[in-house]
Amino acid sequence: MSEVKASYIQRNNANLDDLQPKARLYRFEEMLGYVARIGNNNDYAVYCASADWTLDTIADYGNKISEQEARDLFPICLEAGLNYRW
Secondary structure (H helix, E strand, O other), X not given: OOOOOOOEEEHHHOOHHHOOOOOEEEEEEOOXXXXXXXXXXXXXXXXXXXXXXOHHHHHHHOEEOOHHHHHHHOHHHHHOXXXXXX
């Protein structure tokens, strides 16, 4: 059985209905890529790595960023009432 790849939504194109469990939002800032992973418990976490990495690699192996930075980068997660997952 082949593995299903996650689908990604560019942060500026996301709406509140998109923020379902397992959804992934992304954005790029200069040399870095960021992926917000929406969890099953009304939560999310954001991972960061080189913009040269694939989105799957950033999401799976990137460094988790601080809650404040995540709020600044993905304010839609706050609008949705999601909690930051540590």
